[in-house]
Amino acid sequence: MFEEAQYFAPVTAQEDGSVVVELASSHPGFADPVYRARRNAIAGLAVGYRPGAPVPAAEYTEREHEVWALVARELGVKHAEYATAEYLHATRRLGLPQERIPQLEEVSELLEPLTGFRYVPAAGLVPLREFYGVLADGLFHSTQYIRHHSVPFYTPEPDVLHEVIGHANALASPRYARLYRAAGEAVRRVEGEEALEFVSKVFWFTLEFGVMREAGELKAYGAGILSSYGEIEEFRGMDIRELDLSAMGTTQYDITKYQDVLFRAESLQHLEDVVGGFWDTCDDDSIAKLVASGL
Numbered sequence: 001m002f003e004e005a006q007y008f009a010p011v012t013a014q015e016d017g018s019v020v021v022e023l024a025s026s027h028p029g030f031a032d033p034v035y036r037a038r039r040n041a042i043a044g045l046a047v048g049y050r051p052g053a054p055v056p057a058a059e060y061t062e063r064e065h066e067v068w069a070l071v072a073r074e075l076g077v078k079h080a081e082y083a084t085a086e087y088l089h090a091t092r093r094l095g096l097p098q099e100r101i102p103q104l105e106e107v108s109e110l111l112e113p114l115t116g117f118r119y120v121p122a123a124g125l126v127p128l129r130e131f132y133g134v135l136a137d138g139l140f141h142s143t144q145y146i147r148h149h150s151v152p153f154y155t156p157e158p159d160v161l162h163e164v165i166g167h168a169n170a171l172a173s174p175r176y177a178r179l180y181r182a183a184g185e186a187v188r189r190v191e192g193e194e195a196l197e198f199v200s201k202v203f204w205f206t207l208e209f210g211v212m213r214e215a216g217e218l219k220a221y222g223a224g225i226l227s228s229y230g231e232i233e234e235f236r237g238m239d240i241r242e243l244d245l246s247a248m249g250t251t252q253y254d255i256t257k258y259q260d261v262l263f264r265a266e267s268l269q270h271l272e273d274v275v276g277g278f279w280d281t282c283d284d285d286s287i288a289k290l291v292a293s294g295l
């Protein structure tokens with residue numbers, strides 16, 4: 001999930017118990033009453049969800065399954081060229097369905113035996129502390145809706161394709177899953193808002209938009225790149241910088257555009273040493289020093 005409030009359509013519960021997703025007028029599904037109703041119904045599942053219960057199934061339409069099948073197939077082709085070997089290996093281990101949208105409960109059943117992670121539903125934005133904190137418990141907050149069928153290769157917000165193809169495939173790798181947990185433990189440890197934001201930005205520039213050198217080529221492991229049909233073709237041409245905690249934790253980014261500044265790990269081991277090591281040990285004081293050195 002992305003972490004900025006304006007990226008998510010606001011979700012409101014009405015007095016009569018119904019749930020309304022307020023899509024912006026620029027959203028591809030804004031003028032489609034059938035899509036709007038689907039979004040409201042799916043958000044209602046997450047609003048009604050209680051922790052510990054099975055995740056309610058979203059009854060997807062054929063058209064929605066077709067969007068998944070099309071995008072999953074095309075991304076699969078791109079992954080063979082642009083994704084890290086660790087991500088590709090994890091993808092094969094997880095074995096997500098290609099022709100239909102998997103239910104979140106099904107994703108959990110595939111994922112939990114591999115790395116202990118389970119998916120829980122999110123109607124929209126989840127507060128940073130909650131979203132990251134429960135990663136330490138092996139829980140991942142995920143939206144369930146899918147993008148509008150008129151533009152299958154574009155979404156203005158994180159949908160189930162991003163959450164599952166981007167994140168669940170990575171979470172099927174014990175090494176990436178350990179990094180997600182470490183980010184959660186870091187968020188549980190830090191107290192101030194500045195430190196929380198720093199940890200979340202390091203997450204953004206690594207597990208969402210990280211790239212890595214592998215066998216002399218630049219590969220992507222970040223879920224935001226690996227779930228974006230357009231971005232995956234473009235990332236090698238971006239401003240690629242060395243992995244640097246101070247820079248990652250203080251660089252501003254615009255979530256509404258392709259990410260034009262990316263940080264490159266020299267290997268997975270390098271990522272684990274620098275970023276995993278940071279999340280394993282950081283506290284408010286150590287982050288304050290990194291902020292000061294990044295300014």
Ligand SMILES: [Fe+2]
Binds near residue numbers: 167
């Ligand atoms: Fe995400």
